[in-house]
Amino acid sequence: MNGTAWRGDDVILSGSGVTLQYKTPNHLVTATYKVDFEVCQSDRYVILGPSGCGKSTLLKAIGGFLAPVEGEIRIHNQRVKGPGPDRMMVFQEFEQLMPWKTVLNNVLFPMIATGKFRGRQAEERAHAALDKVNLTRFSNVYPHMLSGGMKMRVAIARAMALEPDVLLMDEPFAALDALTRRKMQEELLSLWEQLRFTVLFVTHSIEEAIIVGSRILVLSPHPGRVRAELGCECFHYGNVENPEFGGLSKRIHNLLFETGQMPAEEAHS
Template sequence: MNALTFPQGIDTAGASERPLLDVSGVTLQYKTRRHLVTATYRVDFQVFQAERYILLGPSGCGKSSLLKAVGGFLQPVEGAIRLNGRKVTRPGPDRMMVFQEFDQLPPWKTVKQNVMFPLLASGKAGRREAEEKALDCIARVNLTKFADVHPHMLSGGMKQRVAIARAMAMEPDILLMDEPFAALDALTRRKMQEELLALWDDLRFTVLFVTHSIEEALVVGSRILVLSPHPGQVKAELNCAVHDHGSVGGAEFQALANRIHTMLFAEDVEGAVTDGVSDAAAGGTR
């Protein structure tokens, strides 16, 4: 029996479908000792159930700040964020975060104990149910034989699998991933991308994924929001889903990669954005 239950994906082709996540006109700011820094300016996007939605942009464009705001750790100075129609004002178990750093796992807990911990701490499950869910999630990330070892015995990729299993065990409405594979070597990074997609194929959960890698955005995502340099503003939203069509690395993949590269780096940015938006609107699905 499937121990994990996530909201089933919906057909998002119809404009009347209500989004799972609605980010509307969000401006985020930080205060430093001398300045007020605007991280993002009036950003809008919507994420539907079972989507793999990517926030893509250069360093400093505010994509991680947006993820923190969706997580409830940072409040907008303008605009609003709503999940399932409810305004996000604080962190909650309906949004689980996977970070880039490998030190997010308490080193004194075994793999199984790490995955069980949020279930027990939140009161979402008793010890027996928490253990069952933990073992199921650990199996899904192919770490069953490491369930009773401690994090220092694991590679970086294995630690990230544990972090993903821990987040998935909570069955969140949306999984927030902040450049989770950026610190891994190239081969391990690609393997982790494929494992995430395989997990998604099985469970169809919703992902909001931050990256500054065009290739990773196209491998992992079904839609991509391209953000401008600081302060982050929306340049374009592109439908990709090259993974779904089995064309990773093919002509469609390369054409989209070139288009996004043009948006981010070409001198004639405004023209590139207009072309990208028009092309995105002309075809594809959400």
């Protein structure tokens, strides 16, 4: 892998030579090609790349919804063979929140549906999760009564009540206006400061990647290949006026769009 090597005993999620493909009516498309990554405990790990580079497809594979055609994905050194409660997804605009259920019942639902927790144990866990995200007093209200940041906290509480090892977030703020997006980034970072959960965050925004991430995996345009892995912890909460922020942004831009002939074996069918 290009860039800084991050290795240690706290690696909980990794990929080695991950090549992913999917079918269209006319073609077999290679989404990613031989991608390597390592996510450590409490990382804010960002996968960054232009539209169509395969980053969301990679996240689906990490979630267990798509199997690599080459390479492997491992969690706690066990090969990922399908979805599991150790990896929970938070979708765009928190669309998985059910508007007809209260905040508390939204958090309860996946625990009961999966059968992992039931009855009083599930209720205790739901209340504890809401307390961690500072939403206890909103447990009996409905999602439409909440701000965007509060909805995000509900979605995260709901995921974390199942005790996942990694929280997967697929461009959750992509549809928001610039000011709301920045507020949501700050909400996420504030919550991470409290709970120190491990998050794998997909985005196509360079600025968002630097603000949200502690490390960034930079992918090339289609098919997604690793350009570099970069540390950016010093930009936590993102001082975008900092000249170093601009320098890192420019470096990432150059990495994203640097040109080069793709080896023949990488071409999609």
